[in-house]
Amino acid sequence: xxxxxxxxxxxxxxxxxxxxxxxxxxxxxxxxxxxxxxxxxxxxxxxxxxxxxxxxxxxxxxxxxxxxxxxxxxxxxxxxxxxxxxxxxxxxxxxxxxxxxxxxxxxxxxxxxxxxxxxxxxxxxxxxxxxxxxxxxxxxxxxxxxxxxxxxxxxxxxxxxxxxxxxxxxxxxxxxxxxxxxxxxxxxxxxxxxxxxxxxxxxxxxxxxxxxxxxxxxxxxxxxxxxxxxxxxxxxxxxxxxxxxxxxxxxxxxxxxxxxxxxxxxxxxxxxxxxxxxxxxxxxxxxxxxxxxxxxxxxxxxxxxxxxxxxxxxxxxxxxxxxxxxxxxxxxxxxxxxxxxxxxxxxxxxxxxxxxxxxxxxxxxxxxxxxxxxxxxxxxxxxxxxxxxxxxxxxxxxxxxxxx
Numbered sequence: 001x002x003x004x005x006x007x008x009x010x011x012x013x014x015x016x017x018x019x020x021x022x023x024x025x026x027x028x029x030x031x032x033x034x035x036x037x038x039x040x041x042x043x044x045x046x047x048x049x050x051x052x053x054x055x056x057x058x059x060x061x062x063x064x065x066x067x068x069x070x071x072x073x074x075x076x077x078x079x080x081x082x083x084x085x086x087x088x089x090x091x092x093x094x095x096x097x098x099x100x101x102x103x104x105x106x107x108x109x110x111x112x113x114x115x116x117x118x119x120x121x122x123x124x125x126x127x128x129x130x131x132x133x134x135x136x137x138x139x140x141x142x143x144x145x146x147x148x149x150x151x152x153x154x155x156x157x158x159x160x161x162x163x164x165x166x167x168x169x170x171x172x173x174x175x176x177x178x179x180x181x182x183x184x185x186x187x188x189x190x191x192x193x194x195x196x197x198x199x200x201x202x203x204x205x206x207x208x209x210x211x212x213x214x215x216x217x218x219x220x221x222x223x224x225x226x227x228x229x230x231x232x233x234x235x236x237x238x239x240x241x242x243x244x245x246x247x248x249x250x251x252x253x254x255x256x257x258x259x260x261x262x263x264x265x266x267x268x269x270x271x272x273x274x275x276x277x278x279x280x281x282x283x284x285x286x287x288x289x290x291x292x293x294x295x296x297x298x299x300x301x302x303x304x305x306x307x308x309x310x311x312x313x314x315x316x317x318x319x320x321x322x323x324x325x326x327x328x329x330x331x332x333x334x335x336x337x338x339x340x341x342x343x344x345x346x347x348x349x350x351x352x353x354x355x356x357x358x359x360x361x362x363x364x365x366x367x368x369x370x371x372x373x374x375x376x377x378x379x380x381x382x383x384x385x386x387x388x389x390x391x392x393x394x395x396x397x398x399x400x401x402x403x404x
Contacts, residue, residue, distance in 0.1 A: 033185070037394045039384065046196040049175045052168045053199040054083040057206050058090065059160075059213045062116040062220050064273035065126050079277060085373045087202045088303055088335075092296040093278050094209040099288045105132065108151040111213035112221075116275035117154070118147055119220035120232055126273055127232050130223060134236055143227050160215030169207060172200045174401055181395045188390040191310050191324065192380040198306040202299060297335055304332025307376060316386045324379050330372035337365040 063072045101110035118130040138144045307328035315321035
């Protein structure tokens with residue numbers, strides 16, 4: 001009852017805070033169907049939705065005990081930049097954690113351990129963030145006790161709940177509903193709204209996969225080493241950071257998280273005191289890995305295809321229209337050039353040449369993709385100049401639906 005009351009009061013507040021909309025007076029039918037909206041209404045609704053997609057939807061892993069507040073903030077800003085440039089990577093990250101869920105755990109426990117929820121302490125000091133397999137093996141061998149934390153206690157640590165997540169989903173659903181109604185009534189839609197729609201679609205998938213993952217947990221649950229005759233490193237394989245792709249050289253630190261996320265081989269992971277953001281250390285079945293890679297490509301294609309919806313939209317200049325079309329096509333198809341390729345070549349020299357060429361193609365694809373995304377982000381705002389009159393019309397009943 002309290003939950004329903006809170007939702008009801010919030011919706012009343014949202015409706016009362018909605019901007020005033022002036023009814024069109026061209027004729028009787030228009031007055032019944034359409035109202036006018038301002039530039040501020042268009043921009044503010046899209047910006048709020050974008051913020052929800054690149055901030056509220058992200059469930060970061062637990063930071064290291066040695067991380068400073070500034071370090072945590074910089075990492076969060078970095079994740080937001082990734083979410084703004086390549087939101088399909090965030091969905092892939094969420095899906096990989098969902099695929100990595102262990103059968104011996106509840107979904108809440110699996111999400112908690114995958115985000116670095118259990119920290120091994122030895123001699124009173126943090127020693128290592130435990131993987132699911134490590135925990136089960138060490139419990140079986142008697143080196144640690146079973147962690148006594150329930151799913152309810154894990155949810156209590158989360159900074160998010162069904163209400164906060166539901167409100168974000170409500171805003172995302174509203175922007176999708178508004179654009180559908182504009183298409184039905186053949187009203188002009190801005191490029192900013194199309195770009196926001198692309199983020200909103202992927203946002204739905206991310207929230208659905210991460211629904212049981214705790215939000216903004218800052219401290220892991222301690223697990224203490226019991227044995228006095230051995231050390232944790234005698235039983236746990238902790239890989240050192242090393243460059244497993246010398247052919248990538250300088251760009252390795254940039255592309256490694258992506259290669260790790262999609263399950264590329266030869267990627268060692270240091271999980272010393274925290275789980276890396278785009279974590280790929282949990283081995284997946286080949287079938288799950290293939291599904292994950294294809295899903296990532298499909299989501300990238302969907303994200304780019306939504307931008308292609310603005311192909312015949314009104315643009316202030318022809319140059320901007322051409323730039324939008326080229327960039328939309330680029331982000332739709334370039335991710336397929338980065339799909340992992342397996343080849344069996346007899347000659348080692350030929351193999352090195354082919355892999356070098358393929359690596360360069362992937363590098364060019366990544367640079368092209370990032371450039372195209374940046375161009376689209378700029379055009380989303382520059383094209384707001386000289387909007388056609390229909391762009392300021394809105395279907396009247398959509399303003400009654402609660403939204404931010």
